[in-house]
Amino acid sequence: MNPGRRLLCGLIAASSVIGLAIAAEAPLRIVVGFPPGGALDILARVIGQRLTETLGRPVVVENQPGAGSLIAAQAVARAQPDDSTILLAPVVVPAFFPALYPKMSFDPVRDLTPVAELGDFSLALVTAPTVRAGDLVEFIEYAKARPGTVNYGSMSAGTPSHFLGVMLNRAAGLDMLHIPYKGAAPVLIAVQSGEIQAAIVTSGEAVELHKQGRIRILGVTGKERSPLLPDVATMSQAVPRLRDMEDVSLWYGFFAPKGTNAIQAERLNQALAAALKAPEVQRQIAQQDLRTRYPSAAEFAERVRLDNEVWGGIIRTTGFTLEQ
Numbered sequence: 316m317n318p319g320r321r322l323l324c325g326l327i328a329a330s331s332v333i334g335l336a337i338a339a340e341a342p343l344r345i346v347v348g349f350p351p352g353g354a355l356d357i358l359a360r361v362i363g364q365r366l367t368e369t370l371g372r373p374v375v376v377e378n379q380p381g382a383g384s385l386i387a388a389q390a391v392a393r394a395q396p397d398d399s400t401i402l403l404a405p406v407v408v409p410a411f412f413p414a415l416y417p418k419m420s421f422d423p424v425r426d427l428t429p430v431a432e433l434g435d436f437s438l439a440l441v442t443a444p445t446v447r448a449g450d451l452v453e454f455i456e457y458a459k460a461r462p463g464t465v466n467y468g469s470m471s472a473g474t475p476s477h478f479l480g481v482m483l484n485r486a487a488g489l490d491m492l493h494i495p496y497k498g499a500a501p502v503l504i505a506v507q508s509g510e511i512q513a514a515i516v517t518s519g520e521a522v523e524l525h526k527q528g529r530i531r532i533l534g535v536t537g538k539e540r541s542p543l544l545p546d547v548a549t550m551s552q553a554v555p556r557l558r559d560m561e562d563v564s565l566w567y568g569f570f571a572p573k574g575t576n577a578i579q580a581e582r583l584n585q586a587l588a589a590a591l592k593a594p595e596v597q598r599q600i601a602q603q604d605l606r607t608r609y610p611s612a613a614e615f616a617e618r619v620r621l622d623n624e625v626w627g628g629i630i631r632t633t634g635f636t637l638e639q
Contacts, residue, residue: 342373344400345569346391348384348408354519354603355567358433359403361599365590383471384408385416388570392426396574401430401583406566407474410622414630415473415637424623428575429616431587433567434605437535438479439518440467440550441503444531446512451534451553454513455487462490468502468514469495473637475565476502476515478626479536481633483550486557506530518544519604536563543604564622567605568615580612 343366345359356378363374379387384404391402402408409423440451448454458465469476472495480493494511496502499520506514507529522543524530534550535541538561550560569587571580588609590596600607610618 341397341399342375343370343398344375344377346377346379346387346400346402348379348381348387348402348404350380351378354517355403355405358567358599358603361596362403362433362587362590365593365596366586369586369589383474385412385419388412388423388427389421391570391572392421392423394572396428396572396576396579398571398575398579398583400572402427402570403433403567404570405475406564406568406622406626408570409619410564410626411473411475411478411630413623414627415635417636418638424619426573427570428573428580429619430569430571430575430580430612431584432608432610432615432618433569433587433591434600434607435537435564435566436603436605437518437537437541438476438515438563438565439521439532439535439544439547440483440513440515441506441521441525441530441532442513443506443509444528445509446531448533449531451548451550454533455489455554458487458489458491458513463492465489465491465513466494466511467491468505468511469493470499470502470516471495471497473635475563476517478629478633479515479560479563482559482563482629483557486559487554503530517604519602522604534560536560536565541604542601564618564625566618568619577612584612584615 345363347356347359349355359376363376366374379390388402388404388408391400394400412419412423442448448457467480477493480491484491499516502514502516503524505511518535518541521532525532532544532547534553535547537549540549550557591607
């Protein structure tokens with residue numbers, strides 16, 4: 316442990332009595348920007364149950380769905396930095412929103428404090444079994460032979476699944492057309508029915524349909540194969556010129572309001588890390604094909620900063636924006 320981290324941990328320990336006193340007074344709200352029953356909501360509730368035991372205080376999950384977590388993020392950004400409210404959100408909040416919403420009324424990087432990383436996830440390129448492409452190489456050949464006529468569906472405009480398609484078009488020299496849907500369920504229905512030829516979704520949401528033979532996963536992002544999909548190569552393994560797909564940074568994380576200090580952030584970070592390591596939480600994480608790393612709050616903040624630069628640059632080159 317480096318001296319700075321050791322000092323911070325000492326300060327956290329010294330402040331634990333104060334923290335517990337604050338904790339006893341009010342429940343901790345985990346705000347989620349998606350409806351009840353979704354993948355992130357389920358994770359929040361499992362983690363919340365464990366946090367109740369870890370912190371010795373009530374933990375409640377509050378759903379504020381809309382605009383891919385924009386509404387929830389705005390609510391937490393305006394909350395008081397008193398250890399009573401945290402946001403659980405995907406990478407899009409700090410890394411995509413500043414580029415997507417030029418007229419946004421708040422700045423997710425400035426107005427939210429990174430606290431803890433939940434885990435990394437991968438995106439998967441999927442097709443219906445009727446598409447004449449047994450692997451990623453064959454699909455690229457298939458799409459190249461049909462410029463401007465092959466459609467790929469995303470989980471929504473402005474999401475990682477949208478911009479991964481942009482990256483794939485550029486890296487592989489394709490001209491696929493983007494069709495946005497409202498979530499993973501409708502886009503997966505569309506690809507199964509043949510309404511679209513391909514889709515990009517999180518790997519965790521595609522695993523069971525792939526195993527049932529209802530869709531075919533052609534490749535996943537990241538450096539390593541998914542333990543749930545050992546038969547599926549990463550995109551860069553299948554097609555070496557898709558090397559950039561190894562470095563696509565996708566994750567879920569926890570954020571506190573602006574004004575949360577380093578001691579508060581690291582105290583929450585350690586409580587969340589303990590909750591994430593619980594067996595029942597790990598089972599849910601594995602089912603959703605997530606990978607956990609447990610960085611400190613400061614390390615997570617640095618990743619947020621870098622991803623804001625990288626994804627912001629990709630998005631701005633497309634000229635694509637959204638209205639708040």
